[in-house]
Amino acid sequence: MNELIARVKGMILAPAQEWRTIAREPVELVPLFTRYVMILAAIPAVAGFLLVAIWAPFHALTGAIVGYILSLIAVFVTAKIIEVLAPNFGGPQDADAALKLAAFAPTAAWVSGAAMIVPILGWLVALIGGFYSLYTLYLGVPLVMRVPQEKAVTFTLAVIGVAILVNIAVRLLTGILI
Template sequence: MEQLIARVKGMILSPAEEWRTIQREPVELLPLFTRYVMILAAIPAVAGMLMMMMFGFFFTAISGAIVGYILSVASVFVTAKIIEILAPNFGGPQDGDAALKLAAFAPTAAWVAGAAIIIPILGGLVALAGAIYALYTLYIGVPTVMRVPQEKALTFTLAVIGVAIVVNIAVRLLTGVFI
């Protein structure tokens, strides 16, 4: 748990330095997901569920939390694959491990800020700020982790975000879930 807290703190307070640390570390899929992604992705899911339950939407709250959580965890895999495929087009290597690191750690601020969802209206603004900051940390991590040249980092980041949005919309349309 101490490692998780240290990583979250690093990603939020000093992302450039944290990305350099992450870049040097080996990555293993199962520990990365069970000790980091699955824990943090639960934060906004649980907060949203509790908020909806306060308004009496029990079934919707539970089903929405489960679906949102599953899609959040799955989006890390999808985003990693997008990053891996796009990187060579922007001067970076096709490196699955590096792409997984970027996809798993970039959403940190969004997941943590998602705890604020429990507070009506203001919480949504805090969560939005966290999501925007997470996009910034993605941009900061691109040249370090994916070794994409700095001059192409912004266009690479925007391409990843664009493709991820399209994939997310497609998944939600296919599953019929717009929660």
């Protein structure tokens, strides 16, 4: 748990430094998911559930479960997008590095998702956390994926664009609109 807290603090308070550390670390899929992604992705799901459960408990539960599962799937899909796009921007096709970037970049969004329990203001905090996560993604691109700095912005925008399209497609296929 101390490692999780230290990593979250690093990703929020000093993301460039944290990315340098992450880039040097080996990655294993199962521990990364069970000790980091699954825990943090649950934060906005639980907060959303608690907010809606008072008025519509069944809807809140199903929404939280589906949203949580889609968040986990999004990490895999985003990692694959990053891996496939990297060579087009001067970086290597590195599945482990792509997984690191996809798993750690959403940290601020997941943590700020706890604020959703507060009506109206909470969504604003969560939105700011989401934008900050996009910024941390940008910071991680040259450090983790080794994409040249001059191509980092376009690579980040390409990843975001494709990820948004995939997210919309998944939500439409599952019948859940954004």
